[in-house]
Amino acid sequence: MHADPKGVLTGVHFLDGDHACCEGTLAAGARFAAGYPITPSTEVVERFAWRIPTVGGIFIQMEDELAASITIQGAVWGGAKAFTVTSGPGFSLMMEHIGYAAMTETPCVFVNVQRGGPSTGLPTLPAQADMMQAKWGSHGDYGIVALCPNSPQECFDLTVTGFNLAEEFRVPVMMMLDECVGHMTEKVVIPEADQLAITPRRFTKLPPPEFRLFQPQADQVPDMVRAGDGYRFHVTGLTHDERGYPSMNIETQDRSVRRLIDKLKPLAGPRALFEAENLDDAEVVVVSYGITSRVAQRAIQLARARGIRAGKFRIISAWPFPDTHIRELADSVKAFVVPELNLGQMVHEVARSAQGRAKVIPVSHAGGSVHNPEVILNAIVEAAR
Amino acid sequence: MNASALEIPCEIPADARNPVEPFLRMDRMPHIWCPACGIGTTVNCFTRALEESKANLDKVAVVSGIGCTGRVAGYANLDSFHTTHGRAIPFATGLKLSNPELQVVVYSGDGDLFAIGGNHFIHAARRNMDLKVICVNNLTYAMTGGQTGPATPGQTISATSPYGVFEPSFNLVQLAEAAGAAYVARWTTFHVKQLARSMGEILKKKGFCFIEVLSPCPTLYQRRNKMGDGLDAMKFYKQVSKIRNGASTADAALTKAGEILVGKFVDRDRPDYFDLLQAQMHATLGDRYAEPEVSCSEC
Numbered sequence: 001m002h003a004d005p006k007g008v009l010t011g012v013h014f015l016d017g018d019h020a021c022c023e024g025t026l027a028a029g030a031r032f033a034a035g036y037p038i039t040p041s042t043e044v045v046e047r048f049a050w051r052i053p054t055v056g057g058i059f060i061q062m063e064d065e066l067a068a069s070i071t072i073q074g075a076v077w078g079g080a081k082a083f084t085v086t087s088g089p090g091f092s093l094m095m096e097h098i099g100y101a102a103m104t105e106t107p108c109v110f111v112n113v114q115r116g117g118p119s120t121g122l123p124t125l126p127a128q129a130d131m132m133q134a135k136w137g138s139h140g141d142y143g144i145v146a147l148c149p150n151s152p153q154e155c156f157d158l159t160v161t162g163f164n165l166a167e168e169f170r171v172p173v174m175m176m177l178d179e180c181v182g183h184m185t186e187k188v189v190i191p192e193a194d195q196l197a198i199t200p201r202r203f204t205k206l207p208p209p210e211f212r213l214f215q216p217q218a219d220q221v222p223d224m225v226r227a228g229d230g231y232r233f234h235v236t237g238l239t240h241d242e243r244g245y246p247s248m249n250i251e252t253q254d255r256s257v258r259r260l261i262d263k264l265k266p267l268a269g270p271r272a273l274f275e276a277e278n279l280d281d282a283e284v285v286v287v288s289y290g291i292t293s294r295v296a297q298r299a300i301q302l303a304r305a306r307g308i309r310a311g312k313f314r315i316i317s318a319w320p321f322p323d324t325h326i327r328e329l330a331d332s333v334k335a336f337v338v339p340e341l342n343l344g345q346m347v348h349e350v351a352r353s354a355q356g357r358a359k360v361i362p363v364s365h366a367g368g369s370v371h372n373p374e375v376i377l378n379a380i381v382e383a384a385r
Numbered sequence: 386m387n388a389s390a391l392e393i394p395c396e397i398p399a400d401a402r403n404p405v406e407p408f409l410r411m412d413r414m415p416h417i418w419c420p421a422c423g424i425g426t427t428v429n430c431f432t433r434a435l436e437e438s439k440a441n442l443d444k445v446a447v448v449s450g451i452g453c454t455g456r457v458a459g460y461a462n463l464d465s466f467h468t469t470h471g472r473a474i475p476f477a478t479g480l481k482l483s484n485p486e487l488q489v490v491v492y493s494g495d496g497d498l499f500a501i502g503g504n505h506f507i508h509a510a511r512r513n514m515d516l517k518v519i520c521v522n523n524l525t526y527a528m529t530g531g532q533t534g535p536a537t538p539g540q541t542i543s544a545t546s547p548y549g550v551f552e553p554s555f556n557l558v559q560l561a562e563a564a565g566a567a568y569v570a571r572w573t574t575f576h577v578k579q580l581a582r583s584m585g586e587i588l589k590k591k592g593f594c595f596i597e598v599l600s601p602c603p604t605l606y607q608r609r610n611k612m613g614d615g616l617d618a619m620k621f622y623k624q625v626s627k628i629r630n631g632a633s634t635a636d637a638a639l640t641k642a643g644e645i646l647v648g649k650f651v652d653r654d655r656p657d658y659f660d661l662l663q664a665q666m667h668a669t670l671g672d673r674y675a676e677p678e679v680s681c682s683e684c
Contacts, residue, residue, distance in 0.1 A: 006675070031679045032483050034475075053666045056675035058482050063508040067475035070468060074448070074479025077466065078487065079680025082479065100469050226680065227464040227480060228487050230443040234410075234459055236467035245413060246459060246467075 003027050003160075003196035007055050010192050017182040018043035020152040021111055021175065022051070023190060024159025025083055029198055030109070031057030032082040034071035036064055036090060039123045040179040041113035044085040065090040069097035073106045077235065079226040081163060081201075083109035087179075088117045091130055092137070099138030100237045101172035102260055105214070105222060107201070109162050111175040113182040114290075114341075116367035126179035127367030128290055129342035134174045135319045143261040146174040146319035147273070148289040152186045158316070161273070164199035169263055170221050176318065178341065180291040180370060208232065214256070215242045220263035264320050272322035275314040278304070282311025284383045285329055286337045287350050289315040291370055296339055299376035308384045318346060326353035335383035339363035339376045359383060408432035408442070410462050417456060421615020423574035423600030424454055424521050428461075430577055431492075431519070434584035445488045448477040450497035452528045453602075454521040457492040471502030474509045477516050483679040485659060488517070488588060495522040495536040499555055503535070510564035510593045512658045517587045518595045520557060523602040524639075531605030538641045542609045557597045559634040562651050567592030569634060569651035573599040575622035576647060583649060592657045599645060610641070 007026035015023070022044045025033065031052070035045035049059040057080075062068040065086055072082035086094060091112045101108055114130050116122025130137075134146045145165050149158045155177060162173040204211050204223035208231045214222050222242075225231045238246040239253045247253070275293075277300075279285065284303070288296040293314045303310035313329065313336075315322065326336070326349075335358055338347040347362040354360055363379045365371050409432070418424050435442065442463055449458035451470035458465035464487075468476045473491045481489045491498075498506050498520050509516060525543060526532040532545040535555045542549060561569045568590050572580040580598060587594035601607060601618030612621065622645065630648040637646040656664070666674040 031677070032479065034479065053670055054673050054675055056678045058662075058677050058679055060478070060482065062475060062478075063504050066472060067478075067505055067508075070472040071475045071479035074466070074476035074481075075483035075679065076479075077464075078480045078483030080479075080483040082483070096469055097472070226484070227446050228444050228484050232443070232462055232464060234465045234467070236459065237469060238467065 001198050001200045003193040003198045004029055005193035008193040008196065009190050011190055013188045013190065014185060015152050015188045016043065016185045017149065017152040017155040017177055018113065019047050020155040020188045021159050021177065022047040023188070024156040025109070025163070026051060026055060027156070027190065027196055028081065028160045028163035030081045030083050030163060031055070032072065032075040032080040033059045033084065034062050034068040034075070034082070035059070035085050036062055036068050038087045038090045040115055040182050041085045041087040041111065043182070044111055044113070065093035066097070069094035069110070070100065072108050073097065073101055073104070076106050076108050077227050083111060085111040085113070087113045087115050088121055088130065089119070091133065095133070095137040098144065098172055099140060099142060102138070102142035102144060103237050104235050105170035105260070106172065107166035107170050107224070109159070109166055109173045109175060111177065113177040113179060115179050122368050124179065125368040126291060126370065127341045128178055128292065129345065129367055131176065131318060131340070131342065131345045134176060141257050141261065143264040144172050144174055144319055145169065145264065145267060145317065146176050148176045148316060148318050149181055150290050150293045150314070151181065152184060152188045155181065156188050156190060160196060160198070164197070165267070167199040167201050168221070170224065171264065174319070176290065178290045212242045213244045214240060216259060216263070220259055267317055268320035268322055269324045272325060273316035274322055274325065275312070275316060277312040278309070279311040279313065279329065281309050283309045283334045284337060284380050285311045285313050285333050286339065286376065286380065287313045287315065287326070288339050289318055289346065292339050292341055295371045295373050296376055298373040299380060302373065302377045303380040306381070308380060310380050315346065321349040321353065323349070323353035326350055327355060330354040330357035333358050335359035335361055337361045337363060337376065337379045337383050339365070339371050339379070341365050341367045341370070404436070405429055405432040408435055408462055409460055413460055416460055418453060419604045421601060421603045421618070422453070423523065423598070423618070424457065426574040426577060427519065427521050427580065427598050427600060428457055430581040431584055433581040434588060437585050438588045440488060440588060444486055445490065446480060447490050447492050448473045448480065449491070450493040450502060452494040452497050452526065453523070454492060454494035455497060471497055471500070472505065473497065474502060474505040474516065474518070478509060478514055481515055482659070491516055491518045493520060495520055495524065495557070496526045496534040499557060499560070500535045507560070507564040510561060510566045510595070513565055513567060513592045513655045515591055515657045515659065516593055518593070519584070520595070520597050521600045522557065522597050523600045523606060525602055525606040527602045527605050531602070531609060538639055540641050541606070554639070556634065556638040558595070558637050558650055561595040562634045565593065565655065566595045566651060567653055567655050568594035570595070570649040571597040571599070571637065571647050573622040573626055573645060573647060574601065575619050575626065579628070579647070592655055
């Protein structure tokens with residue numbers, strides 16, 4: 001299905017990442033957003049508040065992030081595509097509702113423009129230190145999808161992808177921007193609406209008496225329904241059976257919680273999103289994402305100029321982690337170098353995936369600026385030795 | 386028990402059905418509420434109100450938070466949402482705004498709506514969001530074992546106030562009025578006719594409507610405070626309640642054993658959130674304003 005032309009700002013633009021992300025939400029069909037102001041993410045909803053009254057939708061500024069992150073889910077069950085936007089402290093407040101969205105299989109999008117932490121941290125400066133929180137921050141076992149754009153263009157493109165994945169898998173999707181990507185201004189090309197593939201919500205075709213809200217289809221994902229259409233359905237964050245009724249049965253718990261994770265497995269393997277360069281002959285592979293991938297690009301060029309066979313693996317879909325791809329590379333390379341704007345997060349996933357078959361070298365940074373390419377280069381040189 | 390009471394002739398036809406059954410998920414019975422708990426009584430009143438309102442039940446949704454009253458959503462044979470603790474109102478806000486033809490009823494308890502969810506309550510009332518909020522006030526956190534809540538009266542004993550509650554409590558109806566609610570009433574589970582009538586009124590009234598229902602928790606609150614069983618609670622409500630429609634909510638604070646003012650206290654017309662939104666956009670954007678089309682079957 002193609003995008004609704006009403007929301008698509010077709011043309012060549014000069015936009016920052018936050019604004020491009022907002023255009024992505026509109027192109028993807030989002031007609032509802034709830035937010036609470038927080039630097040450096042607020043520009044996304046500021047633009048949405050400006051744009052949406054002429055497109056046909058609603059923005060509501062809620063009283064806090066606890067509210068914003070559940071208001072969007074009410075909107076989804078009312079039939080909308082919906083999202084919220086936040087950063088560090090606000091993301092922490094949203095954790096319970098990420099779990100609720102995962103448990104109730106509510107398709108929605110959380111945009112997190114990452115800033116330095118912990119706590120209030122560095123409100124106006126970049127970090128990538130919420131990567132583990134995005135996956136593990138809510139209690140219990142569950143699955144989410146996280147995407148990491150590294151440019152304003154990708155803020156647009158991947159936001160559309162994020163909404164599509166949310167609908168396909170009935171899962172909350174995290175857009176993991178960082179302050180640099182959110183605030184950098186570059187060329188953004190927005191295609192014609194008929195060039196944009198949009199995944200519609202998969203509403204059930206069954207009549208109400210036969211429909212079960214959590215009955216998985218062949219892809220392990222259940223069909224959706226909308227309030228007001230006569231299905232008289234029930235949604236709960238309690239462990240529930242296929243009808244949506246609460247259950248204290250441990251077999252139901254095992255079956256339903258495993259499915260929340262298993263349904264996303266294709267995204268770790270064949271459908272993982274990443275960008276690879278010079279992997280065929282690589283002895284050292286730099287694994288990076290977001291703004292750090294652009295700094296790493298320079299380090300890889302410098303290494304190649306010195307005769308080191310350095311390659312690039314840029315993570316785009318960070319969760320589920322593309323472990324099978326890293327595992328395959330681990331047999332052919334000496335080492336992975338993992339620069340990130342945190343003190344070691346996704347590097348643990350790289351190490352887990354490499355299974356000891358290649359060295360894994362973190363290049364950590366507490367956040368507040370980007371790496372100096374020389375620091376990454378030094379790690380590559382060390383790894384190649 | 387008086388043996389003669391058992392001799393009343395009574396024949397129940399085999400096909401007899403309780404008139405509330407169509408409104409409930411009978412496949413989920415029996416419910417989890419304790420004997421003499423008042424929540425079921427409020428649900429009974431709610432089903433009467435739905436029946437009398439002749440509302441299209443496919444267009445009525447119930448949103449609950451967490452707690453004993455939070456379980457109402459699960460038993461209502463409607464589109465129903467059992468959300469997170471304290472967040473029924475913001476969930477309901479999104480549901481209502483995305484699908485305005487729905488009548489959205491928030492059904493939850495005093496701890497859920499006024500402690501963990503208190504901020505959402507006052508802001509939804511301020512916005513005059515078109516939500517119908519029914520608060521079953523049993524004066525305690527019952528699901529977790531009877532702890533002190535924001536509505537627990539002073540000088541009572543609770544699981545977390547073994548030496549007596551000394552914090553002042555909220556006057557829920559005064560709070561609702563001050564925050565901007567269009568309709569504010571209070572009843573007890575003794576006042577089933579009046580409660581059902583009030584519930585019927587809010588189903589027809591636009592804007593943020595609030596009904597507080599005092600409801601017994603014999604298992605925890607009453608037992609700890611030596612207030613007897615469910616029947617004693619009815620006698621107590623009958624004895625100390627005074628119906629004062631239009632009374633000032635400032636005079637309606639509750640104490641452990643003092644008077645309970647009940648009645649409809651506030652019934653006023655304010656433009657609701659959606660009206661204000663549309664008026665503002667029409668005024669500033671004119672023809673460029675596009676009416677919200679948030680919910681779609683093909684999006």
